[in-house]
Amino acid sequence: MSLNRLIAELEKHQHAPTEQWNPPYCGEIPIRIDGEGRWYYQDSEIQRQALVKLFASVLVREGDDYFLVTPAEKVKITVDDVPFMVVDWEQRTEDGESLLLLTTNIGDTLVLSSEHPLQIKDGVPYVMMPRELEAKVHRNVFYQWVSIAQTREVDGKEQWFLSSAGETFVLGYVN
Numbered sequence: 437m438s439l440n441r442l443i444a445e446l447e448k449h450q451h452a453p454t455e456q457w458n459p460p461y462c463g464e465i466p467i468r469i470d471g472e473g474r475w476y477y478q479d480s481e482i483q484r485q486a487l488v489k490l491f492a493s494v495l496v497r498e499g500d501d502y503f504l505v506t507p508a509e510k511v512k513i514t515v516d517d518v519p520f521m522v523v524d525w526e527q528r529t530e531d532g533e534s535l536l537l538l539t540t541n542i543g544d545t546l547v548l549s550s551e552h553p554l555q556i557k558d559g560v561p562y563v564m565m566p567r568e569l570e571a572k573v574h575r576n577v578f579y580q581w582v583s584i585a586q587t588r589e590v591d592g593k594e595q596w597f598l599s600s601a602g603e604t605f606v607l608g609y610v611n
Contacts, residue, residue, distance in 0.1 A: 451493050451494075451566065451567065452493050452494045452505075452506075454494055454496050454505040454567075457505055457506070457507045459505060459506060459507060459508055459509045459510045460509065460510065461509075461510050461511075461512075462509040462510060462511050463511060463512070464511065464512040464513070464514075465504075465511045465512070465513060466478045466479075467491070467504070467513040467514070468513065468514040468515070468516065469502075469513070469514070469515045469516065469519045470516050470517075471516045471517040471572075472521060473518075473519065473520050473521035473540075473541040473542075473571070473572070474541075475488045475491065485542070485543075488542055489542050489543065491504055492519070492520075492542050494506055495513075495519060495567075495569065496567060497567065497568045497569055502514075502515045502519065517572060518562060518569070518570040518571060518572050519569055519570070519571075520540045520541060520542060520544070520565060520569065520570070520571035520572070521540060521541040521571055521572050521573075521574050522538045522539070522540055522563055522571045522572070522573045522574055522577055523539060523540065523541050523574050523577065524538075524539040524577070525537060525538050525539065525577055525580070525581075526539075527584070533601065533602060534599050534600060534601075535547050535548075535600055535601055536548040536598060536600040536601075538552075538563060538571075540565075540571050541571075544565070546563070546565065547600065547601050548563065548598070548600040548601065548603075548605060549600060549601035549602075549603060550601070550602075550603050551564075552564055552565060553603070553605065554573075554598070554605040554606075554607075556606070556607070556608065559608075560572065560573075561573035561578050561607070578607075581598055581607060582596060582607060584598070585597060585598055585607050586598070586599070587610075590609075593609045593610065594609065594610040595608075595609050596608050596609070596610065
């Protein structure tokens, strides 16, 4: 299996074709995603993972706002930080290329790559996901990455980085 085909297989997302729909805006509903990627309805955590995955499949972002979109309606929800969390990872080598496979709290798998890069914002790591959505990297995952990170000197500082899918992703610097 080629590297590109493997990546495509891993990144099959169960996302509805929301970009093809143009429903009317119907207001805001009391769904909130907290800073750890947990979904709530009227302040009660949604326990059914299948329901969370269904909502996630119709989640879209427009600027700083998040909406659930169906063919019939578009409703705004509250997202405290970002909607997803990277909760697990695996390092794999395919066609001589190192890959970091990431798993989110809703079970999506993606490859850390130029399409899904790592970004550090105010010291917090995030990964870009499809549809301009983001996943925060769980602290445990980040610490595991630090333990396998490579180092190099850049501008007199030691830089820690990861390599995946032919790209380099900076975790941080040590003075």
